[in-house]
């Protein structure tokens with residue numbers, strides 16, 4: 001039996017590729033143009049398997065990076081380190097491991113540390129000049145998190161917040177419109193587990209609102225939807241099944257368990273198996289300055 005952590009790691013592994021196709025290209029271009037060659041002191045919140053530090057190195061926008069990744073799940077530290085080491089090896093960059101840190105000493109200098117920490121408990125005030133978070137804000141109280149992020153950042157630090165879920169999860173073709181909508185509503189509703197000011201299932205839109213409220217400057221924003229068309233590959237199949245299982249567990253735990261709903265899930269599974277399903281989830285990317 002594969003345990004939950006292994007399934008989550010595999011989900012993050014395939015998500016890395018799907019996110020890569022989904023990032024908004026204008027927002028990304030804008031982000032790259034804002035980074036001005038100074039030494040970057042990056043904080044990534046919720047690093048998962050460390051996909052963003054790999055992207056920072058691949059995208060090559062800075063020759064000197066001090067990277068701090070925090071994630072509340074300490075079990076992800078070793079897998080993230082391994083993931084980065086495999087990437088650096090394949091990429092042919094010189095690196096060495098110094099205790100908990102991974103240092104790249106090549107045409108690019110990078111100093112990486114992954115920490116277990118809940119965002120609210122992390123202390124390094126007014127330090128960072130680039131803040132990253134990918135698929136993160138639907139999991140937290142957006143307003144409180146922005147306030148905390150501001151306290152960790154230098155004035156005018158850049159933020160690049162990506163794949164912020166924004167309330168729409170669609171499976172097509174329609175099986176039963178009323179049931180499709182009901183299931184989506186239960187799934188979205190389950191994300192509001194913190195009873196906070198903003199609806200977490202619309203983290204993309206509400207992040208915009210919260211950033212503006214805190215006088216931050218949004219330079220660019222745009223959609224970064226996950227769109228999976230029929231005739232997909234094995235990675236997409238895994239990704240879709242993972243999300244479908246998550247939704248099914250949510251519906252089972254929140255709603256009465258009925259045969260019609262169970263059939264809906266079986267039908268969707270068949271569509272995934274036959275590569276007939278069309279899937280879309282709406283996300284937003286944004287870039288700008290924190291004040």
Ligand SMILES: C[S@@+](CC[C@H](N)C(=O)[O-])C[C@H]1O[C@@H](n2cnc3c(N)ncnc32)[C@H](O)[C@@H]1O
Pocket residue numbers: 012015016045046047048049050051070071072073076117118119120133134135136139140
């Ligand atoms: C959906 S995953 C995304 C991981 C990674 N950014 C990616 O896109 O592959 C969200 C991550 O945020 C972490 N996380 C959730 N709430 C957190 C919090 N309050 N403080 C720190 N990390 C948190 C989770 O443990 C998880 O690894």
